[in-house]
Structure formats: C-alpha cells, structure tokens
Amino acid sequence: MVLKTQIKPKPYNLRAICSQIIYDVLDQGSSLSSALSQQANNITDKDRALVQEICFGIMRVLPELEFYIQSLMAKPLTGKNRIIHYLLMVGIYQILYTRVPEHAAVGDTVNGVNVLRKPALKGMVNGVLRTFLREKAELTQLFLAKGNTSLHPSWLVKRIKHAYPNDWQTIIDNNNQKPPMWLRVNRQYYSVPDYQMLLQSQNISSTSDPQLSSALQLDVPVGVNKLPEFERGVVTVQDRSAQQAAFLLEPQNGELILDLCAAPGGKTTHILELAPQANVLAVDIDPERVKRIDENLSRLKLNAQVIVGDGIAPEQWAHGQQFDRILLDAPCSATGVIRRHPDIKWLRRESDIAELVQLQFQILTNIWPYLKSGGTLIYATCSILPDENRLQIERFLAIVPDAKLVNDIIQYLPTINGGDGFFYAKLIKT
Known part of the structure; x- marks a missing residue:
C-alpha cells in the first residue's frame, strides 16, 4: 500500500x-x-x-x-x-x-x-x-x-479515431469542454415545468429536454445548495444520458429488480421514482461507495436493499433469487465522461481496456442466469469504445442462445449542450 x-x-x-x-x-x-x-x-x-x-x-x-x-x-x-x-x-x-x-x-x-x-x-x-x-x-x-x-494521450486519440473516423475531432473537442449541469426532477413532487418555475423564482434559468420527461439543463451551473428543495429529494443532479437507464429498464411496481454496480445510487433512486413499490436490490463491490447509495436513498426518502457484493460472484449474495429486471452498469473505461472527470485521461492506461472488457464479460455472463425467463437486462457503460460496448454485446449474443437484443443498441457521444457518452443494450431472456 x-x-x-x-x-x-x-x-x-x-x-x-x-x-x-x-x-x-x-x-x-x-x-x-x-x-x-x-x-x-x-x-x-x-x-x-x-x-x-x-x-x-x-x-x-x-x-x-x-x-x-x-x-x-x-x-x-x-x-x-x-x-x-x-x-x-x-x-x-x-x-x-x-x-x-x-x-x-x-x-x-x-x-x-x-x-x-x-x-x-x-x-x-x-x-x-x-x-x-x-x-x-x-x-x-x-x-x-x-x-x-488534442489534450489527450495519443493511445486514446488513436482509438477514438479508429472507432469514429468522421466524428473523432468533435468528440475530442467536446471532451475538452466544461460539462453542462443536468437535473432529474422527481415527478412524484413536481412536473418539470413546475420545477422550472421554482428555479426561475431563485433566478436560476434552465432548459427542458423535449425527448426526456425528467430532465432540465441549467443555463449556468450552480451548487446543489442553491437548488430549491434539494434536501427534500425533489431533484437530483444526473447527466441526461445517465437518466435514460431507468427509462429503458421500464421498472414496474411489485417487481424484483437488481441494480448491479449501483454506486453512487443515481440510477437506483431513479428506478424507485418510476416504480416506488418495486423491490430493488442495489449491489456494489466498493464499501465506501455503497455508503453513497444509502445517502442518496435517505435524501429521496426511498427504500431499497443495499449490499456490498461482487458482480462476478452473484452466488455469494443473490441467494438463488431470479430478478424480473437487471440494470448492469458495468465497470468501464469511463471514456464517455472525460469532460466531467478529466483526470480519466491521465489515470487510464491502454492496457486497462482489455482487462475491463474481460471483467464486463464475466459479470454479464455470470449474472444472466439470475434473470427470469422473459425478464429484461440493460447493459450500460459510460464508455464510447466499441470493445466495451457494441463488440461486447455481439460476443455475448453469439454464445448465449436465450439472449435477444431488443431494438438497436444506443451509443451516445458527448455533446456540447447534450449528455455524456453512454452505451445501452436492452436484452431479454427468451
């Protein structure tokens, strides 16, 4: 140490x-x-x-x-x-x-x-x-x-160029900007227009998103202590792209839902905002980060079972349960959130990518048996690299006969006034 x-x-x-x-x-x-x-x-x-x-x-x-x-x-x-x-x-x-x-x-x-x-x-x-x-x-x-x-390490520029030959320069440029501040409005308390008016009363201007019913972008970022009723759980700071996860999962009341690699809990709380009567199990391997899940649940006055557990070894904590829905927010290179966490450029090594790809595959294949027949699994990363995303899902579908891709995969790239770089694949067990 x-x-x-x-x-x-x-x-x-x-x-x-x-x-x-x-x-x-x-x-x-x-x-x-x-x-x-x-x-x-x-x-x-x-x-x-x-x-x-x-x-x-x-x-x-x-x-x-x-x-x-x-x-x-x-x-x-x-x-x-x-x-x-x-x-x-x-x-x-x-x-x-x-x-x-x-x-x-x-x-x-x-x-x-x-x-x-x-x-x-x-x-x-x-x-x-x-x-x-x-x-x-x-x-x-x-x-x-x-x-x-480019203000990026050369290995990363090379990979982005290879993956996005027409868009690589825009991606690099966007990575070097300060990120926008997105809010997720808890619609159990306020509609987005009503919360927007509450912000306006505090001289905080914002823009709603026509394609995302929970999202507001602040025209100028502010500290959370300036957000009206933040401590009451009325609003959460969460990137636009990250907000898509719970909507794609489509949680329903009464279902048993697993949020795997759940810390710090933004997606866990969103699942429960959409389905307050769902039975949610939030699992993460990092004990310190697990505390953040509890803090977020407490602020929003929501209930979930929260445990420390390794996604590679669900037999140690799942106790044979099968879940109606699983959100797997897989450990990844985080190359889609560089503008939000610019230290990623200098902490990540090219050799990390192959290790992460193998870890993701292990977690995905090991958790799949814990999904009920007919159940939904969302595979998510905050990466823009195909090895962790599209190629990972293609590899999985090639060897798992009862896995079926629903609709197309979704790859968001970081955009100036939009969301961060996120990947989503929606799978069902046939």
Whole structure:
C-alpha cells in the first residue's frame, strides 16, 4: 500500500493545496474527486470553487502546461521536489485561464513554495512564472504549432479515431469542454415545468429536454445548495444520458429488480421514482461507495436493499433469487465522461481496456442466469469504445442462445449542450 504525503498547509495557501491535489492524482494515482475530498477540511468555503476550477482545469489542459514548463526549465523537477512542478502548473493555469490578476497569481504561487517547505526553490518558481508572463504569446504560438493540442494521450486519440473516423475531432473537442449541469426532477413532487418555475423564482434559468420527461439543463451551473428543495429529494443532479437507464429498464411496481454496480445510487433512486413499490436490490463491490447509495436513498426518502457484493460472484449474495429486471452498469473505461472527470485521461492506461472488457464479460455472463425467463437486462457503460460496448454485446449474443437484443443498441457521444457518452443494450431472456 502506497502512503500518500498529506500536507496541511500553515499558513493557509490554496495554491499549495491545489499542487498537493494534483500531485496525489498524477503521482499517487488517486482520482481527482478522491484527492479533493482528502483536502476538503483544509479549504475554506469561499475558496472551494476556485480550487475546483484550478484542479479540474489543470487536468483538462495538462499537456499544454507540461509544454510550457519544459520550455522554461533546463531540468525537470524530480523526487521530493516534484510537488513544485505541480505548483508551477497551478501558477501558469491561473495566468492563462482564470480571472485572478497576474501579479496575485504569481505572488500567491511563489508564497506556496514556503508552505510546501521548499524555500530554496522560491527564486526558481518566481523566475519561471515571470518569464512565462513575458513570453506568454510566443510560447502559446509554439504550443499550437508543436504541442499536443488534442489534450489527450495519443493511445486514446488513436482509438477514438479508429472507432469514429468522421466524428473523432468533435468528440475530442467536446471532451475538452466544461460539462453542462443536468437535473432529474422527481415527478412524484413536481412536473418539470413546475420545477422550472421554482428555479426561475431563485433566478436560476434552465432548459427542458423535449425527448426526456425528467430532465432540465441549467443555463449556468450552480451548487446543489442553491437548488430549491434539494434536501427534500425533489431533484437530483444526473447527466441526461445517465437518466435514460431507468427509462429503458421500464421498472414496474411489485417487481424484483437488481441494480448491479449501483454506486453512487443515481440510477437506483431513479428506478424507485418510476416504480416506488418495486423491490430493488442495489449491489456494489466498493464499501465506501455503497455508503453513497444509502445517502442518496435517505435524501429521496426511498427504500431499497443495499449490499456490498461482487458482480462476478452473484452466488455469494443473490441467494438463488431470479430478478424480473437487471440494470448492469458495468465497470468501464469511463471514456464517455472525460469532460466531467478529466483526470480519466491521465489515470487510464491502454492496457486497462482489455482487462475491463474481460471483467464486463464475466459479470454479464455470470449474472444472466439470475434473470427470469422473459425478464429484461440493460447493459450500460459510460464508455464510447466499441470493445466495451457494441463488440461486447455481439460476443455475448453469439454464445448465449436465450439472449435477444431488443431494438438497436444506443451509443451516445458527448455533446456540447447534450449528455455524456453512454452505451445501452436492452436484452431479454427468451
């Protein structure tokens, strides 16, 4: 087990905190959301939004920042000084992409060197940032001419090109944008137009979706604490594409329904909003993430049985039950939600894909016997790679004689004002 370096900066310096978060992701392998939560108690409420903006932004444009640092430094920072490399990124990102005045961005970043206990490097950090300010226009042109302007690892660009020869550039461009904020209105409380009026009364403008009866897109994202009656369970933050899962499943009251790989519970709660009298079993392998399912159910005042369990080994927890419907939200590369989780670009490896494909296939084939005859299974991923999606389903149908595909498979791609990249296949047991 790798022990993470935990720094509790005193005096307070949010640039030092940001560099620690980036270090935890890129050098320690933490997810960005996990690294942010680790530092949550060290961040003041007024700085929370700026910390998120800087950290998510750095993950989006990482190759650009790396290019500038390499151009400005004769030797890379290594070993225990590596965190200062990330502090430089924080400074350059602020200069390029935030409204923080340049002198404040430089000054506060330089002060972060002391907080990180590297005072000998203070002059170097100051020099690099001031040189960047002087040469910013020239360096930007150089990056556009020579750098990795896709802002993606080359292996992923190659796979996206191969899968979508006509759309790959649009997919890459959309991945590099900030994601829209989608809401799912709980129609047991409000219709979408009525909740839209409630938002408007709080000066929050939104746009409904003519093809999705539960969905609202906020014109400008806000914190959940600003959403009217959020704590009462009236509304849930959930991407448009993810909202399709429960609708495709078509849950009915009285049925026994399995939500497999269910954490953090957004789809579990949606199933119960559509069929409040359904008997839902929500299963996930991660005990920490299972707690999130319970929290979401509690907020929405919904009831489901929630257990920790491995999708590969349903015999350990299903107790011989057969389900009317199964939603399998399979573990995947998450290449469809990169704009929402830009750290995926740098944490995922090409070798992960084959391992994930095998894991998905094992879960799918092992859970199939637990579906009743005539029952429905939705296979879902938040991936855009055919190996995990279309090819996976074709392979499954070729060897499982009582599985039948209902309608066509659905592959959503990330779109600017639409949903994330999701895949759905609806199977019935004949």
